Amino acid sequence: MKRFAAEFRASWNLMIEYRIMVAIWILTIVLPLIMLAAWLSIAENGPVGAYDRTSFISYYLAALVVRNMTGMWFIWEMDSELRLGALSFRLLKPMDPIVHYLAYACSSKPLRLLILVPLTIAVFLVVPGLKWALDPLSLVLFVASLAGALMILFLMQYTIGLFGFWITRSLSVNDFWFFTYSLASGYLVPLDLFPPAVHDVLQFLPFRYTMSFPVEILTGRLAWGMSLQGIAIQWVWVVGIYAFNRWVWRRGLRRYSAVGA
Amino acid sequence: MKIQISVKSLSKFYEVHQKEPGFVGSLRAFFTRKYETVRAVEDVSFEIGEGEIVGFLGPNGAGKTTALKVLSGLLFPTSGEVSVCGFRSFDRKPEFLRQITLVMGQKNQLIWDLPASETFLVNRAVYEISQSDYVDCMKELTDLLDLGPILNKQVRKLSLGERMKCEIAAALLHRPKVLFLDEPTIGLDVTMQARVREFLIEYNRRHGATILLTSHYMADVVALCRRVLVIDHGRLVYDGELESLVERVSPVKYIRLVTQHPIAAEQLSGFGEVRSIDAFKATLVVPRERTSAVAARLFQLLPIEDITIEDPEVEDIIGRIFTEKLLSK
Numbered sequence: 001m002k003r004f005a006a007e008f009r010a011s012w013n014l015m016i017e018y019r020i021m022v023a024i025w026i027l028t029i030v031l032p033l034i035m036l037a038a039w040l041s042i043a044e045n046g047p048v049g050a051y052d053r054t055s056f057i058s059y060y061l062a063a064l065v066v067r068n069m070t071g072m073w074f075i076w077e078m079d080s081e082l083r084l085g086a087l088s089f090r091l092l093k094p095m096d097p098i099v100h101y102l103a104y105a106c107s108s109k110p111l112r113l114l115i116l117v118p119l120t121i122a123v124f125l126v127v128p129g130l131k132w133a134l135d136p137l138s139l140v141l142f143v144a145s146l147a148g149a150l151m152i153l154f155l156m157q158y159t160i161g162l163f164g165f166w167i168t169r170s171l172s173v174n175d176f177w178f179f180t181y182s183l184a185s186g187y188l189v190p191l192d193l194f195p196p197a198v199h200d201v202l203q204f205l206p207f208r209y210t211m212s213f214p215v216e217i218l219t220g221r222l223a224w225g226m227s228l229q230g231i232a233i234q235w236v237w238v239v240g241i242y243a244f245n246r247w248v249w250r251r252g253l254r255r256y257s258a259v260g261a
Numbered sequence: 262m263k264i265q266i267s268v269k270s271l272s273k274f275y276e277v278h279q280k281e282p283g284f285v286g287s288l289r290a291f292f293t294r295k296y297e298t299v300r301a302v303e304d305v306s307f308e309i310g311e312g313e314i315v316g317f318l319g320p321n322g323a324g325k326t327t328a329l330k331v332l333s334g335l336l337f338p339t340s341g342e343v344s345v346c347g348f349r350s351f352d353r354k355p356e357f358l359r360q361i362t363l364v365m366g367q368k369n370q371l372i373w374d375l376p377a378s379e380t381f382l383v384n385r386a387v388y389e390i391s392q393s394d395y396v397d398c399m400k401e402l403t404d405l406l407d408l409g410p411i412l413n414k415q416v417r418k419l420s421l422g423e424r425m426k427c428e429i430a431a432a433l434l435h436r437p438k439v440l441f442l443d444e445p446t447i448g449l450d451v452t453m454q455a456r457v458r459e460f461l462i463e464y465n466r467r468h469g470a471t472i473l474l475t476s477h478y479m480a481d482v483v484a485l486c487r488r489v490l491v492i493d494h495g496r497l498v499y500d501g502e503l504e505s506l507v508e509r510v511s512p513v514k515y516i517r518l519v520t521q522h523p524i525a526a527e528q529l530s531g532f533g534e535v536r537s538i539d540a541f542k543a544t545l546v547v548p549r550e551r552t553s554a555v556a557a558r559l560f561q562l563l564p565i566e567d568i569t570i571e572d573p574e575v576e577d578i579i580g581r582i583f584t585e586k587l588l589s590k
Contacts, residue, residue, distance in 0.1 A: 006386030010372060010379050017374050088335050089370040092363055094355035095387045257337040257351070258275065 007100050011107030022111050029067055035188050036060040049193050055219075058131040059190055061123055062215040067187065068112045070150040070210060074105045075174050078161035083168065087256070098158065098249075105154055133220030141227040145214040148234030152210050155241040162245070165252030186212030206237040262310035265439055265471040266332065271341035273302040273327050301327035303495040304341075311438075314465055314472040316486035316503070320583045324495040325475040326365075329441045332473070333363040345439055359388060362437040364429055366444035371416045377427035378412045381434060388435035395434070401467075402430040405460050422453035429457065433464065440464075442474035446481055458484045479576040493583060503575070511578045514552045515571045516545040521564040532559060541566075 015022055039056045042048055051059065078101060081087045090097040124130055133139075160177055164170040182188045184207035191199055191212045202208050213230050216222045222230070278294040302324040309315050317325050330336040331343055334350035334357065343350045348357035371380045385395050403409055406426045411419055419427065429445065445461075446454040458481060465472055476482055482489060482503065489506060491499035499506055515536065523540040532555050533547035547555045552570055559565055 002389070003386045006383050010375065010383045013375055013379060014372065085368060086370070088330075088363075088365075089368070091335060091353065092333060092358060092361075093384075093387050094358040254337070257335060 003095055004099055004103050007103035008107050011104040012110070015108045015111050019111065022108055023115060025073075025108075029064065029071070031182070031188065032060040032063045032067065049190075051190065051193070054127070054129050055131060057123075057127055058219050059215060061120065061130070062132065062218040063187060063211065065116055065120065065218070066146065066149065066211055066214045068116055069109060069146050070153050070214075072105050072150075072153045072157040074101055075157050075161045075171065077101075077104065078158075079164055079171055082161070082164040082170075091253075101158060101161075102154060105157075106150070131220060132218055137224060138217060138220065138227075141224060141231070142214055142217045144231050145209075145217050145227065145234065148231055148238065149210040149214055151238045152206055152234060152241060155238065155245050156206075159241065159245045159248055162248045162252045165255050181207055181210070184208070185210050186215060206241070209234045209237060262312075264308050265311045265313075265346060266307075266309040266473065267342075267344045268308070268332070269306050269342040271302055271305045271328070271331060271343055272300070272339045273324075273331055273336060274298050274300050274339045300495045302331065302492075305492070305495075305497045306341075307490055307497065307500050309471055309473060311471055312465065312469045313488065314461070314474070314485050316482040316489040317473055317475040317492065318482065318489050318579060319475075319492040323492045325492055326443055328492070329363065329443050329473070329475065333361055333441050334358070335363075359435055360437055361439045361441065362432040362435070363441045364432045364443065364445050366425065366428075366442075366447035369416075369424070369428065370431060371424065371427055373417050374415060376413045376415055377408075377419075377424075377431065380416075380427075380431050384431055384434050390435060394436075398434055398436060402433065405463055406430055406456070422449050425449060425453070425457070429460070436468060438468070438470055440470055440472045440474075442472065442476075444475055444477065446476060446478055454478060454480065455484075461485060479574070479579060483575055491579075491582065498582075507572065507575060507578055508549065510582055511573050512549045513546050513573065514549055515573060516547055516552065516556060516559070517569045517571065518543055518545070518559060518563075518565055519567040521566050524563065528563065 036056055039048065039051070039060075040053055043051065043053045043056060046052075047055075081090070087097065090100060133142075156177065157174065160170055160174050162170075163173055167173070184202055184205055186208060191202055191208060194202065209230065213222075213234070217227050217230075276296045276298055278296050305324075305328065317328070319325050327336065331338050332345055332350055334345075334353040337351050346357060346360045348354055348360075350357070371377050372383075381399070384390075390398070403412070406429065408426060408430060411423045411427065414423075416424060416427065425445070425448075433440075440461075442461075446457050449457065461472060461474075462485065464470055472485070474481070474485065487502055487504075489499065489501070489503045490497060491506070516533070520541050520543075524538075524543065526535050526538050529535050529538065529543055529545060533545040533551075536544040536546050538544075545555070556568060556570060559568065
């Protein structure tokens with residue numbers, strides 16, 4: 001834990017160093033806003049499924065918050081460390097590199113929160129009647145669901161990053177992954193607007209638990225029992241992906257150390 | 262003496278794929294890759310005792326870096342046994358990693374956009390160094406390496422020499438007992454090289470650390486190492502004292518003389534090989550054991566003003582070892 005704290009501190013200082021960049025990053029997450037604009041014009045002639053215009057705004061505002069608080073962008077760092085051999089230094093330390101990358105991935109979150117809170121309040125002031133569940137219980141469940149979503153996304157990206165042991169361009173795998181995530185998580189389109197068959201399938205994939213699920217809690221679409229169940233499922237995914245990750249890690253290391261670190 | 266590093270018949274081969282240049286070459290490589298086995302290290306054995314400083318010499322691509330990586334546990338050996346501080350390197354047990362360090366002069370472990378002190382704090386936590394040890398160690402390193410003025414500058418703004426000092430400090434915070442140094446002085450100016458050498462000698466003296474280093478600068482090797490390992494094409498061709506290596510591969514000395522009158526090459530040819538001649542000055546190459554006899558005869562037969570006897574530069578000798586294959590079996 002001390003080690004995580006130290007790594008976190010250093011990465012946090014790095015974020016402060018790049019503070020303007022982080023602000024720009026947040027503003028560049030415009031995908032939900034573009035989708036929102038599209039849906040708003042469609043919803044002008046009456047609600048789409050269960051969504052009227054305010055529901056769409058509530059949904060995409062929540063999606064923006066979830067994306068910022070759970071999004072992972074450390075694979076670029078990992079990719080360059082792997083290719084340039086900086087990973088060797090991490091392997092020489094008595095600490096698993098996963099701690100470093102997790103700390104690095106989490107370190108921008110406080111800064112993002114700092115910018116998101118006033119942004120959200122501003123939207124609430126401008127748009128009347130937004131449907132968010134802001135009671136303490138929902139908020140606690142929401143924060144818990146963010147933690148689970150963050151861990152799933154972290155482990156997914158870390159595992160893809162580890163593919164870099166075999167292929168020089170794990171980043172293109174990540175691009176493909178992002179495409180799948182955008183569609184299957186509810187980031188671009190609320191999942192309940194998909195045909196029922198697709199919707200049902202998506203319930204069994206981890207993607208829903210990284211975006212749609214926290215958004216559903218925040219927009220008050222889930223009873224708290226369902227929320228708890230969802231959080232439990234999140235951690236089942238975390239454990240499963242972690243186990244896979246460790247397997248990939250061991251094989252990758254064997255390869256790294258066979259062909260020249 | 263306690264053995265700190267023990268290497269028995271170590272070999273490390275790996276396969277690299279060959280790519281022909283150009284578009285057609287790329288295409289061909291895409292479909293059928295040709296693999297070639299690189300024998301980076303082949304059947305190498307040696308032992309190094311606690312507190313020794315040993316130089317690891319060889320031309321580029323001889324296998325020095327590969328060997329250091331195997332020793333520090335980054336690479337898995339193809340065959341053979343490697344034990345450092347009593348641990349099998351490749352297991353990379355935390356207790357092992359706490360006792361060693363690897364400095365690669367061409368690579369960078371410091372966090373690029375932050376001051377070096379940030380990396381130190383991370384390393385402090387990673388190695389679980391207690392507050393009092395950390396303060397002691399930082400004080401020592403700051404004194405020896407003169408880090409004071411540069412600790413709080415961003416790494417990217419440091420000069421190469423300043424950065425290297427910080428790299429070394431970051432690598433030694435946990436007071437390792439075994440140091441693997443790969444070109445620790447590369448790219449540094451002469452003063453800074455000397456500084457790093459003095460530091461290494463002092464660190465070795467204070468902590469009894471074992472040091473295995475590679476360097477392209479002979480001055481490093483001469484100043485630091487009594488013993489050298491010479492590796493060529495992955496094979497160990499020499500293991501012993503630097504001095505005996507010099508005697509063995511270069512059994513000659515240089516006699517430099519200054520004469521009162523101009524002399525001609527023919528006058529000197531009977532004394533030894535004439536390396537250079539310029540009216541009043543000349544350099545002769547003579548066998549080591551005949552040096553004093555030749556010098557005495559020169560005094561007798563020629564109008565000598567001044568005479569000096571010198572060993573050849575170690576740099577030349579090492580250069581000759583590899584170009585002329587003097588040690589090949």
